[in-house]
Amino acid sequence: MFEELLEACKRLEEIKTPSWEISEDILKLIPDKTIVQALNEFLSNVIDKSDHVPMLLVAYATLIKIGKNSKKQDGKDGNDEDDLNDMLHGIADHLSSIILPICSGASLDEDTTDYTQLRRKGEVGLLAIEQLINTPLKAPLQLRPSVLLRLTAFTDVADPWATAESSALARKLLEAQLQILDESQTKSLIVEEILTTFLRPLFSKSRSTAVTASGRKAEFVEQSRYDTVDRETPETKPWKYTHRYAITVFSWAVEHSDSTLLQTHWPSFTPALLTLLDEPSHAGLKVRGLQIFRSFWSRCPPNLMHTTGLASVFEDAVFPAVLLLPTLTPEDESIEILNAAYPALIEMSGLKYPNPGSDPGPGLSTNGKQQITETQRRLLDKIIREGVMVGYHHAKEHVRLVGLFCDVLVCIINGMGILAVKHLKDFIPMVSEIMTDPFGTKHPPTLASATQLLQTILRNCWPRIPHYCNEVVKILMLCWLNIEDEDSFSSTSPIANDLKVELTKTADILSAVMKASKVDFHERVGVLIEKEPQLSKLFRDINPE
Incomplete structure (x- = not known):
């Protein structure tokens, strides 16, 4: 019954068209009295994998024709309601089985899977399933759990067998089915x-x-029977x-x-x-x-x-994932893994890892209601000492990783609040090394991350900052001068201007901290400004009382 239609669908598949629109010429090849049973039997005999896409196109076209001729088909296909329901479920089962993305190859490095074929099968197969669900022969079909499971295989657009179209359609179908399920x-x-x-x-x-x-x-720990x-x-x-x-x-x-x-x-x-x-x-x-x-x-x-x-x-x-660092792990892979591992650990500690660009908010220990527990504190201390600091000292020559470490510490310190003060002896030297590096201006994002880290330290650990005041002044001063001396920055460079704005903001925070501690900040930086007048733009809030 479907021989001529199958040949037409093979020609359509050979065109490799990105659209799966079924023309009227193809629909005319389907007899008006096509019944669901015939399509179910046709799909049950699918053997040749090379013809999967044309066979799926046959199913898609047939289901479209059935939908258009629903008044003629309804009640005149020679099947009762139960038989019709079983056949529709059989078609859904066959379609979902055909599109299942089975991969091949002895290893991921020797992957021989034809992902182009899997993507095309997925797209047309899901369209056919959507057409089947909405066929006017009966109320919207409630798919069986096994079919729903196969649909979930296409829900992630990042998978090599999925496309934006198939992923969106799979999620749409599943969400519609979940509304039917109790x-x-x-x-x-x-x-x-x-x-x-x-x-x-x-x-x-x-x-x-x-x-x-x-x-x-x-x-x-039990020995697995598969250990050998x-x-x-x-x-x-x-x-x-x-x-x-x-x-x-x-x-x-x-x-x-x-x-x-x-x-x-x-x-x-x-x-x-x-x-x-x-x-x-x-x-x-x-x-x-x-x-x-x-x-x-x-x-x-x-x-x-x-x-x-x-x-x-x-x-x-x-x-262990936070220790996957260069050179044993390529830098790009290391950044990808650490960007997933640190948020996981931080959230295990009870803190919320902020989305990029979002406000990290107050720490748990500063909101007056929720305090960090001893278990949380131990994990955060471990992340700092055995994760961030070890990673920094091991891979500090990789500037992108350094910026990542700074971002992680910003989140942790905001969460710990004053409890982070114990780590100042590690934080300040780290920030100093990053921000005073003469070549730091070659990678402004890392310099910006370090500046944000210093601001976070000043805000949360301010009671102990007077002890480190001279070191922080030195960090700000040298970083400012390095930016001024950077040949690649023009006088109107927006990058240089953004960095200076953040440094000035940091100096203002330091000035406020020193004022709260009743320390004469003007006395410490006034002599520096006399020797280097351009620093007056950095330390702008130093007027003596």
């Missing part, structure tokens, strides 16, 4: 269909020994190789879980989470795991992970 059905989709039936077998052979098979903290096999194979890590879409499915499940679901079913999430966090050999997967973990942590009920004993397990899994 709370228990949504819970069953996530817990039973996705986490238990689909993901658990895929991650079982590479599960972290820090948790038991049931997802709870392991009191004693090669852990870097498609057989032991199918989620990393052939079934890479499993990570996207897991991410979607976490994104659509609420605190009520996690309160009861958290053990179903932990094995996959820890397996992704422990991934040692691929930066992209580690970043993806960290992003999913942040989403999971933000949705967990307060103190749930501490109560279950898993907070320390996750801390041990995340923390």
Whole structure:
């Protein structure tokens, strides 16, 4: 019945058109009395993978024709309501199975997957499923959980098998289906269909020994029955190789879980989470795991992970990522990983990591209501001492990493407030080294980040700043003069002007701190201005009482 239509769709597919518009000429090849059963049987016989896109086009065109002839088809297809429902579900099952993005290759470095083909299959297949759901033969079709699971594979536009169109359509279809499902059905989709039936077998052979098979903290490290096999194979890590879409499915499940679901079913999430966090050999997967973990942590009920004993397990899994530094880790990969790892650790400590450009807000210890606990303080101290400071001293020649460390410290110090004062002996030398570097002006973003860090230190640790006043004055003075002497900055350079504005603001904060401490700031900087008059624009608020 579909031979002539299939040939026409093959010619359409060969054109490689970015649009999947079905012309009237193609629709005319479909008999007016085409029945759902015929399409279901046609899709059930799909064998040749090279013809998947044309076959999906056949389904899409047929469903369009069925929709246009709905009055003729409705009640005249020789099938009762139950049979029609089963066949529609069969078509949805076949379509979703065909578009499933199965990858190939023995390793990620030797990936032989034809992603162009997967992207085209995904686009036309999802269009066909959308047409199927909205066919006028019956009320909007409620897809089975297995089909919904396959749709989630296309929800992340960053995946190589997804496009902006297929990702948007997959999310649209899923959101519409979730509105049909009740709370228990949504819970069953996530817990039973996705986490238990689909993901658990895929991650079982590479599960972290820090948790038991049931997802709870392991009191004693047990030897896995897979310890004797090669852990870097498609057989032991199918989620990393052939079934890479499993990570996207897991991410979607976490994104659509609420605190009520996690309160009861958290053990179903932990094995996959820890397996992704422990991934040692691929930066992209580690970043993806960290992003999913942040989403999971933000949705967990307060103190749930501490109560279950898993907070320390996750801390041990995340923390090594902040030490993936050059030269063993390429700088670009290191920045990508650290930009995901530090926010995860900071949020584990109870602070909110601000979005770029947003106001970090007051620290937990300064709002009068919520105080930092001892557990939070210990983690923040560890992040500073064993993370940021170690990273800075190890990779200080990488200016982009230095800027990242400054941004991380701004967030932590704003959160700790006065409790950060104990780290001044490390902060001030670090800021001094960055801002007084004669070559620091070659990378203004890092210089700006260091200036923001110094302002944050002055605002939060002001009771101890008088002790470091001379050092801070020296930092501001040398940085200002370096900017003035930078040949690449013109007299009207907006970059130089922005840096000077921030330095002047920092000097004003320092002046206010010294005034509050009843220290004569004019006495300290007046002699500098006499020798270098251009510093008067920097230290503008020094008029003696």
